[in-house]
Amino acid sequence: MKITAIALTVYKEAIRDKIVVILIFAFILILAFFHIMGKVSINGDRLIQTAGLYCFGIFGILCNIYLSINFIQEINSKRFFLILVRPVSAFQFVSGKCLGMCILLLNIFFLMSVIWIVLLMSNNIKINPLYALTLMFIFAEWMIIAFASLFFSLFTTPLVQSLIVTAFYFVGHHSYDIYLYSQTKNIQAIMKNILTGIYYVIPDLELLNFRYSLIYNEIISFEQISHALLITLAWLFVFFTASYIVFYMKRAIYA
Amino acid sequence: MKNQNDDDIILNWQNVSYSARSSFGTKKIPILHNINIQLNKSTTLALIGSNGAGKTTTLLLGAGVLRPTCGSVFLYNTPVSDIPVKKRLGFLAEIQHSYKNLKLNEWLSMLGQLSGIEKKTLTKRIDILIDLLELKTLYKRGLKTFSKGQLQRASLAQAILHDPDVLILDEPMSGLDSYWRYHFTSFLKYFKSKGGSIIFSSHVLTDIEEIADYVAFIEKGTIKWKADVSDFAKFIHHSNIRKDFKRLESVTV
Numbered sequence: 176m177k178i179t180a181i182a183l184t185v186y187k188e189a190i191r192d193k194i195v196v197i198l199i200f201a202f203i204l205i206l207a208f209f210h211i212m213g214k215v216s217i218n219g220d221r222l223i224q225t226a227g228l229y230c231f232g233i234f235g236i237l238c239n240i241y242l243s244i245n246f247i248q249e250i251n252s253k254r255f256f257l258i259l260v261r262p263v264s265a266f267q268f269v270s271g272k273c274l275g276m277c278i279l280l281l282n283i284f285f286l287m288s289v290i291w292i293v294l295l296m297s298n299n300i301k302i303n304p305l306y307a308l309t310l311m312f313i314f315a316e317w318m319i320i321a322f323a324s325l326f327f328s329l330f331t332t333p334l335v336q337s338l339i340v341t342a343f344y345f346v347g348h349h350s351y352d353i354y355l356y357s358q359t360k361n362i363q364a365i366m367k368n369i370l371t372g373i374y375y376v377i378p379d380l381e382l383l384n385f386r387y388s389l390i391y392n393e394i395i396s397f398e399q400i401s402h403a404l405l406i407t408l409a410w411l412f413v414f415f416t417a418s419y420i421v422f423y424m425k426r427a428i429y430a
Numbered sequence: 431m432k433n434q435n436d437d438d439i440i441l442n443w444q445n446v447s448y449s450a451r452s453s454f455g456t457k458k459i460p461i462l463h464n465i466n467i468q469l470n471k472s473t474t475l476a477l478i479g480s481n482g483a484g485k486t487t488t489l490l491l492g493a494g495v496l497r498p499t500c501g502s503v504f505l506y507n508t509p510v511s512d513i514p515v516k517k518r519l520g521f522l523a524e525i526q527h528s529y530k531n532l533k534l535n536e537w538l539s540m541l542g543q544l545s546g547i548e549k550k551t552l553t554k555r556i557d558i559l560i561d562l563l564e565l566k567t568l569y570k571r572g573l574k575t576f577s578k579g580q581l582q583r584a585s586l587a588q589a590i591l592h593d594p595d596v597l598i599l600d601e602p603m604s605g606l607d608s609y610w611r612y613h614f615t616s617f618l619k620y621f622k623s624k625g626g627s628i629i630f631s632s633h634v635l636t637d638i639e640e641i642a643d644y645v646a647f648i649e650k651g652t653i654k655w656k657a658d659v660s661d662f663a664k665f666i667h668h669s670n671i672r673k674d675f676k677r678l679e680s681v682t683v
Contacts, residue, residue, distance in 0.1 A: 180543035184529060184536075191531035191572075254527040257588065260493045260598075261544040262516040 177263055181271025185242075186278045194241055195283065202234055202287050206294055213298065220300050221390060227291040228309070228386045231284075235317040236344050238283055242276055243324035243340065244333045265423035269325070273415060276321045284314050305389050308400070312383040315407040319378055320344060322414035329421045346373065347380035378410045440627045441469040441492055441510070441596055445501035448487055448651075458499075461487050462651040465501070469596070469627050474618065476642035476659070477631040484651040485631040486524055486600055492629060493521045493598045505596065517546060520594035524601045524631075526581040530574035534565060534584055537573055538591060545592035552591075559587040578605035586614065590621070597621065599630035603637055615640055638662065 189195060209226035213219030249255050258268065288310050292302060324340045331339060346353070350373065356362070357370035383403045388395050446465040449458040462484045469475050469492075477485045490496045491503050494510035503510045505519060529537060535556065542552040560566055563583045568576065576584065582605050589597060602618075603611050618628055618641050632638055638645060638659065645662040647654045 176543050177546075180540045184532065184540050187536060188529050188531045252527040253523070253525075254529065256490070256493075256495050256523055257521065257541060258544060259495045260516060260519060260521040261541065261592075262513045262546055263544050264513055 177267045178271045178274060181258070181263075181268060182274035182278060185272060185275025186282075189242060189245060189275075189279050190282065195238075195279075198234060198237055198241070199283065199286060199290075202230060203290060205230055206291060210294060210298070220298055223294060223298055224300065224390055225386075227294070228313070228389070231287065231291075231310075231313045232316070232344065234283075234287065235280075235313070235320060236341055238280060239317065239320045239324045240337045240340050242279070242321065243328040243336050246272065246325065246328045247331065247333050247336060250328075265419055269415065269419045269422050272325055273322060273418075276325065277318065280317050280321060281314070284310075284317060305385070305392075305395070308395065309385040309389040312385055312403055312407075315403070316380050316383050319380070319383075319407060319410045319414070320347075322411050322418070323378075326414050326418040326421065329418060329425060343377065344380070346377050348384065349381075350374050350377050350379045351381055378406065382406050438470040439468045440471050440506060441467075441598075441629065442504040442507075443467040443488070443492065443501070444504065446488075446491055446498045446503060447500040448484075448491060448496060449499050460651060462491070462498075465491075465648075465651075465653055467629075467646055467653065467656070469629050471627055472622055472625050473643045474622055474628040474630070474641050475644045475646060476638040477629065477646050477648060478633070478638065479631075479648035483648040485648055488648065489521075489598050489600050489629065489631060493519060495521075517592065518595045520589035520592070520597045522582075522585050522589040522597070522599045522602055524604065526578075526585050528573040528576075528581060528584070530572070532573055533570050534560075534573060534576075535569050537584070538588055541588045542591050547592055555591055555593075556587075559591060563587050579607060579610060582606055583610060586617075595626055597626060597628045597630070599628065601632055602630055603632065603634060611637075 206223075206227060209223055213222045216222055292306070295302060320340060320343060323343055324336065327339050328336055353370050354374035357367045357374065362370075383406065385395055385399075385403075387393065443465045446462060447460070448462040449460045451458050465484075465488060467475070467488070477488060479485050487496065491498055492510065494503070494505075494516060497511065505515045508515045510516075510519075532540070538556050538559075539552065542556065543549075547555065560569055563586065565580070565583060565587065568580060568584075573581070573584070582602070586602070589599070597618075599618075603614060606614060615637065618630075622628060628641070630641070639662070642659045642662075644656060645659055646656045
């Protein structure tokens with residue numbers, strides 16, 4: 176009951192904010208722009224597909240920045256003192272926050288997906304099960320960023336948090352490239368260790384990226400899907416546990 | 431100050447010190463030093479002191495929101511940071527930072543659920559409190575539309591929603607009009623008569639004289655003196671404030 180109470184507060188507090196409406200409106204506007212661009216381009220269908228898929232990534236960052244800034248403000252404004260004085264455990268608090276973010280992001284993601292699919296259908300693009308799979312793992316990417324941003328928001332400022340979330344997304348999509356670079360011969364030992372460390376600390380979001388497979392109609396193997404699923408669950412668990420530990424340790428020291 | 435029976439002590443600050451950093455990487459600034467306060471059953475203790483003396487920090491430590499650097503705070507002989515004991519504590523903050531997009535009923539319902547109240551009981555208690563604090567017209571309105579006084583009333587509602595034994599109130603009369611000041615005072619007296627204990631901070635001397643049994647004076651993070659409220663009047667009488675202002679008259683503009 177306590178977890179759902181916190182989750183619903185996160186959801187209601189965010190969904191009634193005009194920023195969420197603005198984000199969805201901006202998504203529609205960008206898609207409309209690419210729809211028009213698609214009409215005047217060769218292979219315009221692919222443009223709508225690609226733009227839509229990458230918009231999900233960018234809007235995932237924006238939604239998560241918004242949510243984590245909300246959380247930082249909640250801490251800074253001491254709004255959550257009234258929660259801390261109540262018999263709520265760190266586990267319940269972090270679980271509630273995570274659940275609330277999941278519900279909110281799922282709502283936004285679902286709405287954006289419907290808008291995009293309708294646009295694709297209006298352009299006579301055939302929708303196959305690969306779309307559902309690709310979208311599912313884009314949402315998994317949103318969730319990993321959300322859980323990570325909750326963790327970082329426990330000890331950062333809004334500006335730093337925005338930079339971290341953005342960097343997290345882009346480094347996450349290139350972490351394997353970073354790893355490959357770290358394995359080249361002409362690299363210093365310290366740099367090699369740092370780059371390898373980055374690869375292990377930041378989730379390899381490319382493992383969840385099936386955008387190319389969707390665009391080029393490639394077959395996705397069962398191993399790829401199960402690997403992506405395991406990676407998602409593992410990182411969600413890591414960031415949830417890290418947030419729980421930090422919150423448990425910090426619980427009584429907000430000043 | 432009367433001798434306090436140890437069995438009656440509800441909330442106990444034992445050699446509590448607290449320091450905090452003003453920003454990342456800076457040295458810790460001492461805010462409270464060796465605070466010893468005992469709040470007994472069915473008594474009201476007022477904390478007074480100038481701005482920045484450490485009243486709010488003392489109350490936050492008492493509410494278990496902050497962790498002391500040294501010493502401990504006990505509620506019913508249990509560390510106040512223990513989760514189950516928090517059920518018995520009601521807290522009203524100085525500044526009401528509410529969730530701006532929540533409605534009053536949602537906010538109260540959320541806080542009630544977090545206090546572990548069953549849904550049926552919670553609905554009944556919210557209805558009664560809304561009625562008592564004359565918040566019926568605001569029941570389904572967003573908290574961001576509330577005035578300071580309305581928020582203060584809503585905050586009192588959340589503080590007593592779960593029927594606590596101890597109330598920790600940081601400037602409870604702040605922003606209230608005289609009508610609600612009177613009602614708050616009456617409520618606090620009623621709460622005490624029913625066996626509740628209250629610790630509150632205030633700058634309004636008439637409130638202190640009317641509500642408090644004891645007064646503790648904090649200056650620069652230490653308790654300078656504790657006394658019966660009757661002794662407090664003598665302290666005020668002997669204050670040097672008039673003399674201090676006379677100095678100002680010597681330099682005319």
